[in-house]
Amino acid sequence: MTAQEPSSLADPGHTEPEPESSALAWLPQKLGLQRFASWVPIRSLARRHRKRILTHLLSLNEGDRYLRFGYPASDEQISKYAMSLDFARDEVLGIFNRRLQLVAMAHLAYEPAPQRQGKPAMAEFGVSVLASARGRGFGARLFEHAALHARNRGIETLFIHALSENAPMLKIARSAGATVERDGSESEAWLRLPPDSVSSHVGEAIERHMAELDFQFKRHVRAFGDFIDGVAEVKSQYRDAGKAAKQ
Template sequence: MTLPVVQKLFAAERPLVLAHLLALSASDRRLRFGALMQDAAIERYVEGIDFSHDRLFGIFGLDMHLAGIAHLALEPAQRYAELGLSVDARERGKGFGFALLLRAKLHAVNRGFNTLLMYCLSENKTMVHLARKAGLKVVTDQGSVDAHLRLEAPSFGAVAQEAVEDQIALVDLFWKQQLQWLHMPVEAA
């Protein structure tokens, strides 16, 4: 399977991040955040994202909606990065979650972080499967799962891979935006 193209997200995309998270069902919100999240709590969470500190990634659909996002919260002092993932319910099973996980991991490796962490509920079999598939060590503890991976040191290969992925992402974004413009209704003269 070809991996979907993952984009870096910036503060200008905050409204799309919000729309993506608000579209998650109550049970998906619980799986994502480990607690029931009302709309207002999600709004506060998105408003509080510091794009200059943390790194967000996303996968855009052809219509430029955000089909999935990864929030990589960075703790430079302790050199660990914590990841949260969500994919639109209609887009699951296409490898989006795994692609977001791998992209976030590559980012953390290349910034010198030495541990990648994920927390999820133990009933979240999909996430446990994905974490294991990405090489994370999964530890179960009374209803929750702590998955962590000791990251390798940055290498020329990993830096080059990230540079190539960023270039591909640029082309992907360009042609999806072109597609949007082509479908835009022409304003009456």
């Protein structure tokens, strides 16, 4: 659960200020290149991924479980949580490494309980990242992706309930512009989302498609690797059998 930063957009080799129209034309292009350079494949998870989700959560140590759930969740409690995920209602997002291990995941719950009277439509965000995958900004990227997903579904506010000692999560929220309210050992963060737009829907669709391509590529590479390992193992067995026959 960690967070990552825009550098200056100025051209160091250009001393004269450019016309405003030229600068505005250049800005989206440069921002797009920056975003692509640090792009992380985030995939929507479904019921078929439930076992991977459970494996991921059970891999969290006691301290990480405490920060993620607000209490040191036991294996049984984590199993119950994983089995109760409603993929038809909520959005569950994941980041896979090249071995197809789920190293980071986020749960965007569209019906946080209890809904606050008089508050706008909101969704609650929770995230976990394996210790081996920390320091790469995965938590922040999952937060950005969840915010975009919620925005495109008419949600006005993204809500986070976290322990006050969960500094990485609160840092992600503050960096995104969320209002954080602390009440003793617990904190709440509220991020007001802008309305959806054509570009926000197109952006989400492109990222979803790219993440799916990335996952399928990793799957085929892994399958090919398993095949090569299998061939090598069969060759080794034949060699050993040949040596034994000669003795």
